[in-house]
Amino acid sequence: MPFYKLADLPHAVVAPGHSTAQGQTVTGKDLEIGVYSEPKGTGAKPHRHASEQMMLVLSGRMRVRIENEEREIGPGEVALILGNQEHEQVALDDDTRFVSFKSSTGTLPADE
Numbered sequence: 001m002p003f004y005k006l007a008d009l010p011h012a013v014v015a016p017g018h019s020t021a022q023g024q025t026v027t028g029k030d031l032e033i034g035v036y037s038e039p040k041g042t043g044a045k046p047h048r049h050a051s052e053q054m055m056l057v058l059s060g061r062m063r064v065r066i067e068n069e070e071r072e073i074g075p076g077e078v079a080l081i082l083g084n085q086e087h088e089q090v091a092l093d094d095d096t097r098f099v100s101f102k103s104s105t106g107t108l109p110a111d112e
Contacts, residue, residue, distance in 0.1 A: 019045075031104055037095050037098075053102040056076075061074040062074075
């Protein structure tokens, strides 16, 4: 199926082993995109995965650490995480929303 309406997709915690992000995900053969939210003070603990990942903040702010660099990002800002880079994030506002875009293989940490 080539078309999806986010409101019709299941709302789920994406990776309960390392992240509190929840929302809808569309996964294709090579790519995956999701629109997620996280409550203030929650996020993803330090992890790495083989796939590259981009996170685009839609609302709220989050603190993102990629390897040794850390910064706060907000609406319209993107974090680019290369494959196998350790990273983590924490939502700084209630109902922080973001888009996650990555390849559909190698998306979870090796221990999940």
